[in-house]
Amino acid sequence: MKSSVSLHFKTYLLILLMVIFGPLGNVLLGKGMKRIGTVSMGTLAEALDVLSRVLTSGTIWLGIGSLITFFVAYMLVLSWADYSYVQPASAVAYGMVALLAHFMLREVVTPMRWLGVLVICLGVLVVGHTPPRTTESS
Amino acid sequence: MREVIFYLLIIGAGTGGELCISRAMKTVGEVKDFRPAALVGVFARALRVSWMWLGVTLMGTAFFALLAVLSMENVSLVVPVTALSYAGGALGGKFFLGERVTRRRWAGVLLVCVGVALVIMGRR
Numbered sequence: 001m002k003s004s005v006s007l008h009f010k011t012y013l014l015i016l017l018m019v020i021f022g023p024l025g026n027v028l029l030g031k032g033m034k035r036i037g038t039v040s041m042g043t044l045a046e047a048l049d050v051l052s053r054v055l056t057s058g059t060i061w062l063g064i065g066s067l068i069t070f071f072v073a074y075m076l077v078l079s080w081a082d083y084s085y086v087q088p089a090s091a092v093a094y095g096m097v098a099l100l101a102h103f104m105l106r107e108v109v110t111p112m113r114w115l116g117v118l119v120i121c122l123g124v125l126v127v128g129h130t131p132p133r134t135t136e137s138s
Numbered sequence: 139m140r141e142v143i144f145y146l147l148i149i150g151a152g153t154g155g156e157l158c159i160s161r162a163m164k165t166v167g168e169v170k171d172f173r174p175a176a177l178v179g180v181f182a183r184a185l186r187v188s189w190m191w192l193g194v195t196l197m198g199t200a201f202f203a204l205l206a207v208l209s210m211e212n213v214s215l216v217v218p219v220t221a222l223s224y225a226g227g228a229l230g231g232k233f234f235l236g237e238r239v240t241r242r243r244w245a246g247v248l249l250v251c252v253g254v255a256l257v258i259m260g261r262r
Contacts (some may be wrong), residue, residue: 010172079180080168113218116254121253123247123250126245
């Protein structure tokens, strides 16, 4: 019983970390890349120039740090929880991205876009409530 | 057109990478000890699984495609569009892995696609 409670606790804690740091990382990357400008990689020199600007951007490194935190939490939770259980939890992240983009980047999120995010969340939840295995195990 | 290629890379390589990493971590086994030394051991074991390397390579490809598309479009558009990976996953499961994708799962995928269409149409 105790181990079941402990398993649920660590699962929820890591999914919470995923839901916070995944969207935060994407928003920070978006902020950093907007400062760099549209990527043009027509020549090797242009590609190297973009790469050097990416690698010297503090905002992008913060984004990478957030995404690494997300990734570590994701890897750890997948060591015991089903992919089909963890994946639907990511539905919340779409709403979180829209909120962070609105409040941190001042992006205009139109009512139709909010509706779209809500429908995506619903869709991901429906997918999550289907049987995780539909083939015979070998 | 360039954006479409980047979106395809994010969705295709990202989903493939997640599945490879999921498989690798199942091989490693459940993590029960969260002390730093034990976690280093877990990552060292994970790095000995070839699925992990394939997964990391695919996710790295998806990451650079994400950076490129984020330089062109708003985050509130890009991230919801990447939800199309659910459709890619269902189609891949049915045609490449022989899974029987249930009607309910198709309904969920359809909802995701409708949501993505609304997000794209919600562009100002």
